[in-house]
Amino acid sequence: MKLRTFAGGVHPFDGKKFTEKKPIEKLPLPKQVSIPLQQHIGAPTVPLVEKGSEVAAGQKLAEANGYISVPVHASISGKVKGIEEIDHPVAGRGKAVIIEGDGNEKWIDSIQFDEKYFDLPVNDMRTRIKEAGLAGMGGATFPTHVKLTPPSGKAIDTAILNGVECEPYLTSDHRLMLEHPEEILNGFRIIMKILGVKRGIIGIESNKKDAISLMKKSVPKGAGIEVVSLPVKYPQGAEKQLIKATLNREVPSGGLPMDIGVVVQNVGTARAVFEAVAYQRPLTQRVVTVTGPGIKEPKNVLVPVGTAFQNVIDFCGGLTDKASKIVMGGPMMGITQPSLAVPVLKGTSGILILEDKQAHLEAEEPCINCGRCVAVCPSNLLPTTLQRLVINDRIELAERFHIMDCIECGSCSYICPANRYLVQSIRHGKQQVIQLRKKAG
Ligand code: SF4
Ligand code: SF4
Structure with a gap:
């Protein structure tokens, strides 16, 4: 049978062999964590603690500041050493609550299993999800309760669970599906209930046959959930491409999945939804794939949020002699890090360490108009034209070309034989469009 897919895309080296068979290991309690106040898209949080405060694990450290915002919680118990400016893996710099651990792993009392969690009114479910500080764990970090509250007038008919994990090297979602299928499915059923949909689809790339078969076996009868095997192609896990592949629907230019009746959530987020609704457990830890040729013992590790990359890497045997580039996430969409002092965030799916020969950008050469970037672009854009427009400061025209x-x-950058820095230019152009839109009010 021909597998369903989307137009464009590439086939980079997948690197999954480093960790795909490695069960999730729990990191020993770190002595100190630095928990950034901003870990989601939206308004930064407002601190509730101060230097000297004693905190239990799971305690709220900072409150959401508005609707598109979620609180942050302590991931270990101990004493607040201060609220300080630190290196932030996404924002460059940002404030964080520094907790010195007491080594006791003392948790707040309110985390308890609620047998009747599935019967809760949907608004109470949403409140538990917001209070638990959930933001998309696939990397997008958009507040989950907002995504689960479509505006009136947007009729949602299908929820999609994203188990694709197309980003090379990363295996944290794969391991979660193998080790916690019931919790993920319970979370997905909560998501479907909140959205009021009868149809659920779980999309998984066909290189995870064990996860496909286990998820199929684990789906409760009559739940209205179909598990779909998708071809291995990057970026199969991007929301619009996943929707096209599974439902053959297209998100309009400038639109959102909910414009065509769909909401997509990542498998890690679904598990966190279950823990938030069934246990009132806040999001204080996550599975991180620690991998790449620069790591001595690649692993999948359950890490308290706020732990320094250095601690996690030490747990994985340290760096090899050839290690030379630190990336948060995978090689295609990850963010290069200046140091190992940066903390793990709610959205940190991977720590990738590349070696010398992979670490350096080759010099750009003139475009040879081969058209390969256009052929692979999953968004049907003209990357080379967009780059030219951005370089020549023609931002308004780039916007008309759907940048x-x-x-x-x-x-596009991956496939370009001339090493054009296409995505970097386009990202820069997008930021300029946002500035122009802000100026225009
Ligand atoms: S233009 Fe954007 S969407 Fe298209 S291939 Fe390049 S990075 Fe991907
Ligand atoms: S792939 Fe590179 S060389 Fe080919 S058209 Fe695009 S920018 Fe030019």
Whole structure:
């Protein structure tokens, strides 16, 4: 049978062999964590603690500041050493609550299993999800309760669970599906209930046959959930591409999945939804794939949020002699890090360490008009034209050429024989469009 897919895309080296068979291991309690106040898209949080405060694990450290915002919680118990400016893996710099651990792993009392969690009114479910500080764990970090509250007038008919994990090297979602299928499915059923949909689809790439078969076996009868095997192609896990592949629907230019009746959530987020609704457990830890040729013992590790990359890497045997580039996430969409002092965030799916020969950008050469970037672009854009417009400061024209539809997947840069820095230019152009829109009010 021909597997369903989307137009464009590339086939980079997948690197999954480093960790796909490695069960999730729990990191020993770190002595100190630095928990950034901003870990989601939206308004930064407002601190509730101060230097000297004693905190239990799971305690709220900072309150959401508005509707598009979620609180942050302590991931270990101990004493607040201060609220300080630190290196932030996404924002460059940002404030964080520094907790010195007491080594006791003392948790707040309110985390308890609620047998009747599935009967809760949907608004109470949403409140538990917001209070638990959930933001998309696939990397997008958009507040989950907002995504689960479509505006009136947007009729949602299908929820999609994203188990694709197309980003090379990363295996944290794969391991979660193998080790916690019931919790993920319970979370997905909560998501479907909140959205009021009868149809659920779980999309998984066909290189995870064990996860496909286990998820199929684990789906409760009559739940209205179909598990779909998808071809291995990057960026199969991007929302618009996943919707096209599973439902053959297209998100309009400038639109959102909910415009065509769909909401997509990542498998890690679904598990966190279950824990938030059934246990009132806040999001204080996550599975991180620690991998690449620069790591001595690649692993999948359950890490308290706020733990320094250095601690996680030490747990994985340290760096090899050839290690030379630190990336948060995968090689296609990840963010290069200046140091190992940066903390793990709610959205940190991977720590990738590349070696010398992979670490350096080759010099750009003139475009040879081969058209390969256009052929692979999953958003049907003209990457080479967009780059030219950005370089020549023709931002308004770039906007008319739909620069904002770029999902920054990096497929164009990956395929370009002239090493054009296409995605970097386009990202820069998008930021300029946002500035122009802000100025225009
Ligand atoms: S233009 Fe954007 S969406 Fe298209 S391939 Fe390049 S990075 Fe991906
Ligand atoms: S792939 Fe590179 S060389 Fe070919 S058209 Fe695009 S920018 Fe030019």
